[in-house]
Amino acid sequence: MTNLFANILYSYPRLHRFLYEDTWAIPIDIFRILSGLLGLVYFISLYLEVKDFSSPQGLINHQFMLEQFWWLKINLIQPGVTDNFFYAILIIAMLGTLLLILGVRTRLVAALLFIIAACIQRWNFYVMYVDDAIMHLVFFWLILLPTGKSLNLIDYLRHGSEVIDKWKNQRVPGLAMRCLLINICWIYFFAGITKLTSPLWLNGTALYAILLLPISIAPDFWTPDHVPILKFCSYFSIFIEVSLPFLLVSRRGSYTKWLSMVFVLMLNLGIALTLKIPYANIALVASLVLFFRNELMQYLLNKKIIDEVAAGPKKLWTSQIIAAVFLVILIFSTLRDIPILEKLSYPTTRFLWLGGIAQNYYLFNWIDRLNYHYDQSITFTDALSGETENIDVNSILP
Structure with missing residues (x-):
């Protein structure tokens, strides 16, 4: 069976390269560092907005929201939490982004950041938008990416500047x-x-x-x-x-x-x-x-x-397999408006939701359907004289 699979791959070089070709570690870790910096600012902004949105006394009626949308109850954050709870987990998240930037236990830290971001996104569902969707998606991908193999503090402290040459030549699985x-x-x-x-x-x-x-x-x-x-x-x-x-x-x-x-x-x-x-x-x-x-x-x-191509099929690690399966499921989940694929879209969307992922790539194509304004006017007409008088709407409908 292994030989058959190998022969199939060799018949399709591009598929072989896609699955097995290694890539450079440094670009992935630069992306990790940039994502960590962005995540730090993101969690700071959520921290500053606790009183407005996350707080039980904030602008969102979380209890009513949960009653209307039962699927929002699939969350580690439940009614009864206090403001201090949100301040605490967001401080933990900020500290986590610093560890991510420094390259310390990157996948474990990314998993923690993903859980916090996804849970707060659901808790504040009424005000979530593209920023929240993309940020928790970034943290999810950082769980799957082979990060921490270069540009990390521990290796630098152990080996000093000599480790830089090793980092430059470090390659990692690229799927x-x-x-x-x-x-x-x-x-x-x-x-x-x-x-x-x-x-x-x-x-x-x-x-x-x-x-x-x-x-x-x-x-x-x-x-x-x-x-x-x-x-x-x-x-x-x-x-x-x-x-x-x-x-x-x-x-x-x-x-x-x-x-x-x-x-x-x-x-x-x-x-x-x-x-x-x-x-x-x-x-x-x-x-x-x-x-x-x-x-x-x-x-x-x-x-x-010169890009290297693996000489033969190597082991695909669990994170790589999950990445490939996740990508397919994610793409199907976005195709809900195509009739032939609609039956696949909704189950995959539900599956992703159970895993903490909420994605929607319909970006502003709804502008003419959902963006509108209306004017209210009240006119009093005297039945006898026919004279009209405009009434201040706010005096009747505050």
């Missing part, structure tokens, strides 16, 4: 990382292609409508005079999102590969600077270190890199 990159490409592609179902995106006014929402950093800044340039940006953002998955996997050092970096920076930094969605977009920018891992290592090693 989990490649699955993560497919996940990121799917986020871009799915977010872009689903916007084509929205009339506002198709006529170019979606971005203007979005920038008037409370989620915009400066909603009062935008006026109808900005519509022409925002119309161009609307179409261009769709083009970027749909094309990025193909550009990011271009040949190393090609013009299209470098163009993908420009597009990623333009798209995500543009969103982070105009909308209150900083963490998700910065996390996607941080993933560039993985897409450009070979270019980075070529610079660090100051030589031409």
